[in-house]
Structures are given as C-alpha cells and as structure tokens.
Amino acid sequence: MDFKQIQELVKLVNKSNIGELSIEENEFKITIKQKKEKTETIYASMPAQQAMLPMQSSPAQQSVISSNEPIKEAKPATDLLTIKSPMIGTFYRKSSPDKPSFVEVGDEISVGKVVCIIEAMKLFNEIESEVSGRIVKIIAEDSSPVEFDQPLFLVEPL
Numbered sequence: 667m668d669f670k671q672i673q674e675l676v677k678l679v680n681k682s683n684i685g686e687l688s689i690e691e692n693e694f695k696i697t698i699k700q701k702k703e704k705t706e707t708i709y710a711s712m713p714a715q716q717a718m719l720p721m722q723s724s725p726a727q728q729s730v731i732s733s734n735e736p737i738k739e740a741k742p743a744t745d746l747l748t749i750k751s752p753m754i755g756t757f758y759r760k761s762s763p764d765k766p767s768f769v770e771v772g773d774e775i776s777v778g779k780v781v782c783i784i785e786a787m788k789l790f791n792e793i794e795s796e797v798s799g800r801i802v803k804i805i806a807e808d809s810s811p812v813e814f815d816q817p818l819f820l821v822e823p824l
Contacts, residue, residue, distance in 0.1 A: 672696065747797050749819040751812040755786035759808045767808075773801045774824065781819060784812065799823040 679687050679698045688697045751757070759767040759782055769781050775795045782793050799821040806818045 745823065746802060747799065747821045747823060748817045749781060749793070749795065749797075749821060751784060751806075751814060751816045751818055752793065753784055753786050753791065754814050755784040755791070755812060757806040757808065757810055757812045757818065758783040758785065758790075759804070769801050769804075769819070771801050771804060775799060775801060775821065782806075793818075795821075797821055797823060 676698055679700060686699045761783060769775060775781060776798045777796055779795045780792045781795050784791050784793055801819055802822050803820040806812055
C-alpha cells in the first residue's frame with residue numbers, strides 16, 4: 667500500500683462516521699482511528715421518557731461584557747435550570763387548541779407538574795417537571811418540531 671492510498675483512507679475515515687478502520691495485507695497492517703472529542707453529558711433520571719438537565723451556561727445565555735465594564739457587573743444565568751426535550755417529536759404547550767397552556771412565563775412549577783406535551787409517532791407524551799421553580803423563558807415554539815436534548819424551558823429554582 668503506498669502513501670497516496672493511505673492518505674485517501676484517512677480522508678475517507680474523516681468524512682464518515684467510521685470510528686476505526688483496520689486493513690491487513692500480507693505483512694502490512696494499518697489502523698486508522700478518528701480522534702474522539704471529550705464531551706461530558708449529564709443525564710437526569712428519565713421516568714416515562716421525561717428528563718430535565720441542569721443548564722450549562724452557554725455563550726448565548728451569558729451577559730455580554732464590553733472591555734470597559736467591570737466583570738462584577740456581569741450577571742450570568744448559571745443559576746437557571748433547563749428543561750430539555752427527552753425525545754424527538756412535536757412540542758405542544760396545550761393539550762388541545764381550545765385549552766389553556768400548561769405553563770406561562772412567570773408561573774411557579776413543582777415536581778410532577780405537566781409543562782408540555784411532545785407528540786412522537788402518534789403518541790402524546792406529557793412532560794413533567796422534575797424541579798420546582800419559576801418559568802423564566804419558553805424557548806420552543808408551540809407546534810414546532812423539537813430534537814432530543816433541545817432546551818424547551820428555562821427555570822429559576824426557588
């Protein structure tokens with residue numbers, strides 16, 4: 667196997683989802699592995715396909731500090747929790763179009779309170795809160811598709 671063929675194999679592995687490729691020809695053996703990024707995922711318990719994860723502060727949720735402002739004036743949203751989608755589906759804020767929304771911004775919620783419904787494969791799954799607090803922001807749009815682990819609500823613990 668020549669150098670050009672090895673380069674092509676490396677490019678192929680990089681462009682695909684292949685984690686590792688090993689080739690053996692006579693006395694020649696090569697193994698190409700993709701570099702794994704270190705990611706830390708913390709999952710809470712998920713009763714009946716429901717989960718809420720502590721919110722990691724992201725750059726979009728932190729206050730912007732200009733170079734002439736003291737750092738102590740910044741107020742990051744690190745104390746907020748996020749309720750994330752436990753599945754892929756369609757997010758609904760109401761049980762039906764003629765009913766009121768489960769929660770609104772400013773509402774206090776407790777553990778076990780239904781905060782929304784996610785429809786997946788013609789099944790309507792009630793998503794219950796696993797924390798107590800006050801709804802600060804509703805991130806997902808009503809009747810819109812959501813992905814697994816997508817933030818739905820920001821909650822300020824009480």
